[in-house]
Amino acid sequence: MTDGTRSALPLIEPITVARVRGQSVRVWLIAAVVLAALPYVPGLTSDFGRSLLSQMGIAAVFALSFNVLFGQTGLLSFGHAVYFGLGGYAAIHFMQAINAGLPVPMPLVPLAGAAAGLFFGALFGSVTTRRSGTIFALISLGVGELVYAMTFMLPGYFGGEEGITANRTRGPELLGLNFSSQLEVYYVVAAWALIAAIVMRFFTRTPLGRMCNAVRDNPERAEFIGYNTQRVRFLAFSVAGLFAGLAGGLHAINYEIVAADAVSAQRSGAVLIMAYIGGARYFVGPIVGSIALTWLQISLSAYSGAWLLYLGLFFIAVILYAPDGLSGLVVRHAPIARTKAFGGLLGAYLVALVPVVVVATGAILLIEMSYRLATQPEAGTKMRVLWASVDAATPWPWGIAVLLLAIGLPLLRRAAGMVAAAWDRASIESRSRSSQVER
Amino acid sequence: MLELTAVSIANGVVYGLLLFMLTSGLTLIFSMMGVLNFAHASMFMLGAYFSFELGKWVGFWPALVLAPLFCGLIGAAIERYGLRRVHARGHVAEILFTFGLAYVLEELVTMIWGRNAVSSRVPESIDFSLLSLFGTSFPAYKGLMMAISVAMFVFLYVALKRTRIGLIIQAALTHPNMVSALGHDVPGVYVLVFGIGSALAGLAGVIGGFMWMTQPTLAHFVGPIVFVVVVVGGLGSLTGALIASMLIGIVQTFAVAIDYSLLDLFRAIGVDVSRSAPLYELYSIKLATAAPIVPYLLLVIMLVVRPRGLLGTRDA
Numbered sequence: 001m002t003d004g005t006r007s008a009l010p011l012i013e014p015i016t017v018a019r020v021r022g023q024s025v026r027v028w029l030i031a032a033v034v035l036a037a038l039p040y041v042p043g044l045t046s047d048f049g050r051s052l053l054s055q056m057g058i059a060a061v062f063a064l065s066f067n068v069l070f071g072q073t074g075l076l077s078f079g080h081a082v083y084f085g086l087g088g089y090a091a092i093h094f095m096q097a098i099n100a101g102l103p104v105p106m107p108l109v110p111l112a113g114a115a116a117g118l119f120f121g122a123l124f125g126s127v128t129t130r131r132s133g134t135i136f137a138l139i140s141l142g143v144g145e146l147v148y149a150m151t152f153m154l155p156g157y158f159g160g161e162e163g164i165t166a167n168r169t170r171g172p173e174l175l176g177l178n179f180s181s182q183l184e185v186y187y188v189v190a191a192w193a194l195i196a197a198i199v200m201r202f203f204t205r206t207p208l209g210r211m212c213n214a215v216r217d218n219p220e221r222a223e224f225i226g227y228n229t230q231r232v233r234f235l236a237f238s239v240a241g242l243f244a245g246l247a248g249g250l251h252a253i254n255y256e257i258v259a260a261d262a263v264s265a266q267r268s269g270a271v272l273i274m275a276y277i278g279g280a281r282y283f284v285g286p287i288v289g290s291i292a293l294t295w296l297q298i299s300l301s302a303y304s305g306a307w308l309l310y311l312g313l314f315f316i317a318v319i320l321y322a323p324d325g326l327s328g329l330v331v332r333h334a335p336i337a338r339t340k341a342f343g344g345l346l347g348a349y350l351v352a353l354v355p356v357v358v359v360a361t362g363a364i365l366l367i368e369m370s371y372r373l374a375t376q377p378e379a380g381t382k383m384r385v386l387w388a389s390v391d392a393a394t395p396w397p398w399g400i401a402v403l404l405l406a407i408g409l410p411l412l413r414r415a416a417g418m419v420a421a422a423w424d425r426a427s428i429e430s431r432s433r434s435s436q437v438e439r
Numbered sequence: 440m441l442e443l444t445a446v447s448i449a450n451g452v453v454y455g456l457l458l459f460m461l462t463s464g465l466t467l468i469f470s471m472m473g474v475l476n477f478a479h480a481s482m483f484m485l486g487a488y489f490s491f492e493l494g495k496w497v498g499f500w501p502a503l504v505l506a507p508l509f510c511g512l513i514g515a516a517i518e519r520y521g522l523r524r525v526h527a528r529g530h531v532a533e534i535l536f537t538f539g540l541a542y543v544l545e546e547l548v549t550m551i552w553g554r555n556a557v558s559s560r561v562p563e564s565i566d567f568s569l570l571s572l573f574g575t576s577f578p579a580y581k582g583l584m585m586a587i588s589v590a591m592f593v594f595l596y597v598a599l600k601r602t603r604i605g606l607i608i609q610a611a612l613t614h615p616n617m618v619s620a621l622g623h624d625v626p627g628v629y630v631l632v633f634g635i636g637s638a639l640a641g642l643a644g645v646i647g648g649f650m651w652m653t654q655p656t657l658a659h660f661v662g663p664i665v666f667v668v669v670v671v672g673g674l675g676s677l678t679g680a681l682i683a684s685m686l687i688g689i690v691q692t693f694a695v696a697i698d699y700s701l702l703d704l705f706r707a708i709g710v711d712v713s714r715s716a717p718l719y720e721l722y723s724i725k726l727a728t729a730a731p732i733v734p735y736l737l738l739v740i741m742l743v744v745r746p747r748g749l750l751g752t753r754d755a
Contacts, residue, residue: 074531076531076534076535078538127739127742127743128742130742130746131742131746133530133531134475134530134534134674135670135674135746137475137534138475138666138669138670139670139738139739139742141663141666142663142666142667142670142734142735142738142739143735143739144663145663145732145735146732146735146736146738146739149731149732149735150732153724153728153729153732154720154721154724156720157720265659265663269538269542272535272538273539276535306546306550308542308545308546309542309543309546309547309549309550311542312539312540312542312543312546313543315539315542316521316536316539316540316543319525319532319535319536319539320521320524320525320536323525323528323532367550370550370551371549371550374549374550374551374552374553374554375549375550375553375554377553
């Protein structure tokens with residue numbers, strides 16, 4: 001895996017440009033085939049499964065656009081949903097115009113979203129990108145709140161709480177598509193997602209994309225060699241706005257409604273968490289994160305009201321122990337996978353799994369029972385947690401939960417030490433191997 | 440008009456001082472550690488919940504002391520066992536950590552006290568009319584809040600600028616290695632600062648719980664405004680935060696009281712805008728309706744005119 005979003009190192013990769021192009025063409029072709037086949041994979045053939053896939057595609061484009069800012073340019077935005085939402089509103093108004101007789105086929109609607117995203121990205125970006133770092137983070141938050149409040153002040157354009165609706169099936173047909181089924185929606189989302197991903201990947205390899213990396217890593221030096229860092233940040237911000245708007249346009253087609261929640265701080269936070277958990281250092285990171293979290297959200301929120309708590313805890317765990325996210329974990333295992341000590345590491349993981357399961361069971365039991373008592377007292381105290389029936393009114397499940405934590409936590413500490421030791425052995429072996437190869 | 444002005448100024452000062460209570464701890468943490476604590480508003484909310492819970496058991500006055508104390512201990516633990524691990528990885532990692540923490544704290548509060556607002560009533564001992572202004576009574580708890588807010592400012596100012604520990608704290612921000620070479624416990628200083636900052640947020644929460652609804656969305660509600668104050672005042676400047684709080688408090692209170700729109704302004708200068716004109720809806724917004732966005736507009740204007748804030752000395 002080439003690491004295109006981190007440092008200038010890939011520039012001196014000892015492989016020819018032609019080979020890189022050949023590889024990436026193959027990767028994109030595989031991606032296209034997978035995207036085309038996915039809705040026919042068993043388990044995903046229902047409308048629910050295809051809707052899930054569509055949501056993942058939209059989230060992936062949005063998270064990738066966020067990472068143009070965060071991973072590539074080093075700008076941490078807490079208001080990226082602004083461009084998603086404003087793109088969505090532009091797209092839904094465009095859809096209404098099509099419903100009223102504008103002769104444009106529906107699959108082109110996301111372009112209206114992208115145009116709005118670019119426009120507002122450039123508009124707000126001209127102010128917000130004057131600064132970087134902490135101040136930029138704060139300003140992006142402020143702009144997010146500003147736009148969110150505006151949606152309630154201009155109900156004519158934003159539709160207030162109810163939002164704006166349009167009909168995706170009423171418009172001129174293109175290639176026989178009329179959007180009556182979720183499958184057609186999915187293919188439009190998938191096609192746009194693939195195009196967006198290719199363009200954003202290409203963007204990381206352009207001179208501007210490289211300058212974004214330079215501005216992220218060492219703005220002072222970038223200034224010294226004659227680049228205007230603010231201009232680079234502004235351009236990156238506009239590009240990110242464009243693709244966020246595109247994702248908003250896909251959102252408008254998928255749901256046929258855009259409401260104030262599209263620009264909300266919650267959505268801005270969600271995309272940040274997706275990109276970070278997936279791994280902001282890697283191009284595929286945000287895709288991995290958005291797939292994983294969309295799936296988790298859909299499947300977990302049906303079972304548990306506490307899903308945001310689990311998400312927050314998981315996010316903190318990733319920040320503390322896996323700062324390069326899920327894709328970072330995979331990448332870091334790649335060089336040691338062929339060492340002899342790798343078996344030992346896998347063994348240590350297996351052993352560590354036991355206290356992890358014990359602690360998780362105890363914690364889930366506690367959290368679920370507390371949540372039931374605090375948020376749904378009307379549902380009674382008898383409930384199912386994981387695979388067991390418990391009665392939160394009796395002291396037994398509470399005692400068991402505390403006992404599990406009391407046993408599991410010390411064990412987890414010891415297991416963590418074991419894993420760390422096994423990791424060290426494996427990485428030392430892989431390092432000595434690679435130095436032998438160099439000789 | 441005089442009545443409106445006087446009442447608005449009084450309310451604006453009260454609101455401004457409340458905002459300052461909220462931001463003082465954040466400013467302390469930022470100016471001494473360089474950490475922008477996104478969980479600060481959550482600590483404020485935690486203070487409000489602690490005061491509600493403790494108020495039921497031990498009464499208001501002990502709660503006024505105990506709730507900030509608990510918040511401070513929790514803050515210190517967060518620094519010691521969480522923030523310290525990510526400190527070496529820079530400010531973005533720290534911001535993200537506190538951002539994740541805000542999620543967790545909101546859900547933990549929901550888990551314990553439920554999603555609905557708890558009924559935190561003003562205790563009787565401070566719920567009497569202190570004085571009346573044009574027939575509007577000014578309750579004593581607002582007076583208490585103002586007193587605490589001013590005390591916070593004085594305490595922080597003196598502690599940081601006039602005491603030995605304050606000097607060490609300031610030195611630890613810019614020259615941590617040198618300070619630790621001189622025999623001071625720099626990580627301990629960070630724990631202390633984060634603990635005090637969280638305790639100040641908790642103290643603000645005890646009082647602020649009466650002004651706003653004590654519910655899990657409270658942190659979401661006050662969080663952004665707190666950051667606006669900090670940016671407008673100048674990151675890390677205590678006096679700047681005080682001025683910005685008062686400014687935003689008064690401007691916003693006045694905005695709520697003024698029932699005019701841009702249309703009225705156009706009419707006053709003799710321009711009549713027709714209903715079909717572009718952006719008509721934008722002009723017709725009454726200032727009172729637009730009050731919630733006033734702080735954010737101020738933020739954007741400030742950034743264009745003076746990016747470092749009112750009294751900011753350094754760029755973040």
